[in-house]
Amino acid sequence: MRAAVVTEFGGPEAVTIADVEVPEPGAGQVRIKVAAAALNPVDGGTRAGVFGAAPGGAYTGLGWDAAGTVDAVGAGAGFAAGDAVVALVHGVAKPLGSHAEYVVVDGAAVARAPEAVDAVHAAALPLNALAADQALGLLDPAPGTSLLVTGAAGALGGYAIQLAGDRGVTVTGLARESDEELIRSLGAEFTTDPGRAAYDAVLDAAVLGGEQALRWTRDGGAFAAVIPNTAPPPARGIRTAALDVRADGARLAQLARLVDDGVLTPRVAETYALADAPKAHARLAEGGIRGRLVLVP
Template sequence: MRAVVIRRFGGPEVLEFTEQPTPVPGTGQVRVRMAAAAVNPVDAATRSGFLTEAGIIPPRDVLGIGWDVAGIVDAMGDGVTRFATGDAVIGLRDRPSAALGTYAGFVVLDAGAIAAAPRTVSLAEAATLPLNGLTALQALDLLDVPPGATVLVTGAAGAVGGYAVALAKARGFRVVAVAGSADEALVRGVGADVFVPRGDSLADRVRAVIPGGVDAALDPALLGLEALDAVANRGRFVVFAAGAAPIPLRGIRVDHVWIRADGAALTELATLVDNGVLTQRVADTLPMAEAVKAHERLAEGGLRGRLVLTNE
């Protein structure tokens, strides 16, 4: 089968389009014929060597690329009863040290890491849901604040931030969203109650709207102390990258969301897609053979939505 791997760290040029043996599902596993795989910033961090330098991925001769997958169940190992061949599914590969990722013709995952794909969107759109949707959902779970609480979301126009805004609103929170001025309509459209443009003195501007500070904050934009300063004493704060945690001043509890595969939560997210609560944004689709081009475009920035590789 065709797959994209890396054997050295560097820019997009180190991505290799190769032929690999087709993986065989073991007990409790499902093989998915990949239809689409989203291109995420974590893929670039793997390719560049940043995650290895950070101690998240051990040194490997070969690394697979890609976390998200949407496709069709092709084969199953013993003990799998929830799925059948031909089912459309989505899944998450949460072991970045593996030699094969989701930029591959076939992907083998534990049955507990996949869910039925949303019925109302294409597989290319569905491929943008697992990593970013689960990250936002699991971050919200860490907040442990009651409905009605005020939650700040930085990077609200991004993939994780956009899902976080919509999911927070669905849970009954009052959402304060931070993004570029040009994205105000987009962010309000996914559920933001209050919009604060990013820029200097963010905490002061948030507190001008929310006296005393917000109850909790999710910080996908990695603003750190500036976002923490907008949180009330003994509030909650969640960070999204290794080494990005600010000092927990004023009794604020600071947690780090470490993404994990969760088929049950993916099922919940897929239902929210079908119910119109979550909206997928695909910037463009490219064939898997153009992974280098996709990573070049990712590095250029300015995307609204995810690039998606297709198995053509």
């Protein structure tokens, strides 16, 4: 099968399409025939060597998000061949990721796909929706409290706005002036500069850094970073935490239902053939994308 991998770290040109063996599922695992797989900033970091190489491998695989159809199952996997699914293929340094024709995933990381969107849009759900949901779990904002989401026009930020709004939280999105219409359409108030505002909770999806974003958090509030081990020290009674996203098929199934209910909106900016993965990485590196780039094997 074909898979997007890196054998030497570098820029977009480091991504190659390799012929590799089709992986076999073990006990509790499923093999997915990939119909679509989103490209995320973490894939750019993997390509550049930020996280190191896959242990013991000649190449490192790319891709965290997968949407497709179950093709084969191991004992006790909980799914059957033919099921339409989405999955989080967790890991920054792995031999194979979802940017491939087939991927094997633990059944506990898999959920039935939303029915209201196609596979391309479903592929934009797992990583960013789970990250937004788990970051909100760290903040635990109560209904009626205020939340500032930086990087609100991004995929993670957009899901955070919609999930928090569904909880009854008053959300303000920090983004560029050109993104105002988008932010308001997601259900948030909009700002380009919070100034002296102090929110009950701040989710720093833009990775501005704790010193900056803590200024917008009220005394005794809560702050969450979206990169592991980057939480600033607590200050002024503020709870601080950093997200380390984890696979959770049960919660992913609930998020998929929220797509069907119209609460969550997967956004796709562009699609690329798997063979054009280097071009997709080049577009990712340019920045300014509103929605996910998605590879189609």
